[in-house]
Amino acid sequence: MSSNQAAVGASSKILWRIAAITTMGSLGFGYDTGVISGALPFMSLDPSQGGLGLTPVSEGLVASALIFGGAFGALFAGQLSDRYGRLGVLKALAVLFALGALGTALSPTLWTMVATRFILGIAVGGASSTVPVLxxxxxxxxxxxxxxxxSELMIVSGQCLAYIASAGLVHLFESPSVWRYMLAIALIxxxxLYLGMHFVPTSPRWLVSKGRIDEAKTTLTGIRDTQREVDRELKEIIAQCEVERRHGGVLAKLNEPWLLKLLGIGIALGFIIQFTGVNAFMYYTPMILKETGLGTSAALIATIxxxxxxxxATLIGMWLINRMGRRTILLMGLTVVVLAQIFLGVVMxxxxxxxxxxxxxLGGVxxxxxFMQMCIGPVYWLLMSELFPTHVRGLMNGISVGIFWIFNAIVAFAFPVMxxxxxxMTFFLFAVINIGSIVFCTLWLPETKGMSLEEIEQFMQQRLGGRKWRAAQVNAC
Structure with a gap:
């Protein structure tokens, strides 16, 4: 093996290790959002039977409390990570994860559960906006x-672990209070995440934005294959930061029309992913299956x-993402999602x-x-990490992901009632909304495959800077 090949292999291993550690936040995100589907049937029992006496409305409130907290966490974590760095914010979020998990597991009443789920949501939302950016x-x-x-793989892995843990605990413990054990596992x-953050380097782009160029160079040297690659990337980052500094403060930059258009695309993508109805399926699949006459235990097992x-699907999506354009994968996924929802509407x-x-x-779900997790979920988080400029990436990502969580909350709260x-008929409504999403992506979604973050910024500014803007498309390398 040549020295260059050895260097490439070493840097790749380092990056994968960093990603594995960082995405513990995504694993917690997935577990905390997935476990509610197994816990809700037991939380709906009367308090005398170990539950909280939830109704369809209060079920939606418990599920959506985490998500409203997620909107709050995503918005403010983005701004704080721009100011104090991604690592410090993730350490703080790990503490909130632990407090929220413990609080929900011990909650004695509905309103205590709602409050602690909101706190847990702050951690989940903050991680969802910070992890992909880092x-x-x-x-x-x-x-x-x-x-x-x-990051998306760890989210769905966390959800899968939540389903397995829920079904396993139900078979191991006959106590109706088993939902408390389900929620407590989120402490792991x-x-x-907290321990792992001590082994992750600081973002070189954030270091340059704070004038710490020597530290940025040291970080890049440890995660790039050659010194030439380090020097070229560092030069690009410094040049882009100089341009950004000459354009004034953050609020002044957000007044630029092209940035507002770009923010609008980010918000629209959040609407698209949430109004596929994905989290209605993730939170309420047992409820959907019980509508067909299936028992609670069987529904929980089927949810695995x-x-x-x-x-x-996410593993396949990771393989496809660098072989097909982001836009192509997303449109393919939305098309199949519409067909699956029409099928579910007919069956139900x-x-x-x-x-x-x-x-x-179950086959329709x-x-x-x-196709949702292979084509749509991974593309969304990837676009959120690369579409926005460095100097306002945390802020714009936070706003977009924060509103994404609000859309999530609307779906989570409304679905059991609907x-x-x-x-x-609920599934036909989702299908109509997703046809509109296909039209939007066809007309407005840019392609960013094969470009550096600095190249994406320059490309988007050029495409969105004029009075009129047509769909941004490039021929990917």
Whole structure:
């Protein structure tokens, strides 16, 4: 093996190790959002039976409390990470993860549960906006797609672990208070994230923005293959930071029309991913299956299929992401999602309750999740990490992901109520919304494959800077 090949292998291993540590926050994100699907059936029991006496409305409130907290956490974590650095923010979020997990596990009442879920949501939302940005700023362009997608892999792995833990605990413990153990397990990824942050380097782009160029060079030397690559990238980062400093403060920069258009694209992408209805499936699949006549225990076991399919699909998506354009993958995923939702609407509306209906409904859910997690989820988080300029990346990512969480909360709160009122017609409504999403992505979504973060910034400024803007497309390398 040549010295160059050895250097390439060593730097790749370092980057993958950094991503594995950093994405403990994503694992906690996934577990905390997925575990509620297993806990809700037991939390709905009467307090005398060990539950919290939840109704369809209060179920939506408990599920959405975390998500409203996520919106708050994403917004402020983005700004704080621009000021104090990504690592310090992630350490603080790890502490919040632990406090929130412990608080939800011990909650004696509905309102205590809502409050502690909100605190947990701050950590989940903060991690969702900070982890992909840190990975993107550390990764070289050729590695960025797969490394950022590792965050999505850990999210769905956390959800899969939540489903397995929920089903396993139900079979191990007959106590109706088993939901408390489900929630307490979230302490584990919180501890791993806090400890792991001591072994992750600081973002070189953030260091340069703070004038700490020597430290940025040292960091790049440890995670790039050659000194030539280090010098070239450092030069690009410094040049871009100089341009940004000459354009005034953050608020002045956000008044620039092209940045507002770019922020609008980021917000629209959050709407698109949430109004696929993905989290309605992740939170409420047992409820959907129980509508077909399946029992609670059987529904929880069937939900494990959600997690397994999501993990496999994300692995395939990581392989595809550097071989196909972001835009192509997203449009393919949305097309299949619409077809799966129409299928679910037909099954839920026009078939009698039976085992066949349960199997067909589960098949529709799994098909939906496969293409959602292979084509849509990874592309969203990747675009959020690379679309925005360095000097306002934390702020714009925080705003976009914060509103993403608000969209998530709307879906989580409304879905159980809509399902009880509209039944299977709910899926037809999602299908109509997603047809609109396909039209938007066809007209407005840019392609960023094969470009450095600095090249993406210059490209987007050029494309969005004029009075009129047409769909930004480039021929990827």
């Amino acid at each position: 990975i993107a700023e550390l990764a070289a362009p050729r590695h960025r797609g797969r490394l950022v997608c590792q 990824p919180a501890a791993l 299929g959600n997690g397994v399919v999501a993990v496999v 509306n026009f078939m009698p309750h039976s085992l066949l209906q349960s199997y067909l409904a 799994l098909t939906f999740l496969f 399902l009880s009122v509209m039944g299977g």
